[in-house]
Amino acid sequence: MKISKQEVKHIAMLSRLELDEKEIELYQDQLSRILEYVEKLNEIDTTNIEPTSYVIELNNVFREDVVKESLPRQEALKNAPQATEKFFKVPKIIE
Secondary structure (H helix, E strand, O other): OOOOHHHHHHHHHHOOOOOOHHHHHHHHHHHHHHHHHHHHHHOOOOOOOOOOOOOOOOOOOOOOOOOOOOOOHHHHHOOOOOEOOOOEOOOOOOO
16 A cells, blocks of 8 residues: 555644655655555454453562551651641642
């Protein structure tokens, strides 16, 4: 499938890109090759293939939950731009 220069210009306009003639020809070739590849993929029989989100199988790696002492309040508030004795002080955003 060969994409036309008009189609490349239309895509560029939708993308708010300004392309010169050399770039239009470059993208015309590249987009045409992409569409040809997609057409090849459409020819493959995928009737017995499970849909997947990832190309390779992923496994989550979880660590054991370990109870530890938390950061002391004064240490946590030490670098806050504004703080009260017990809390971070942030601008009011809800009336």
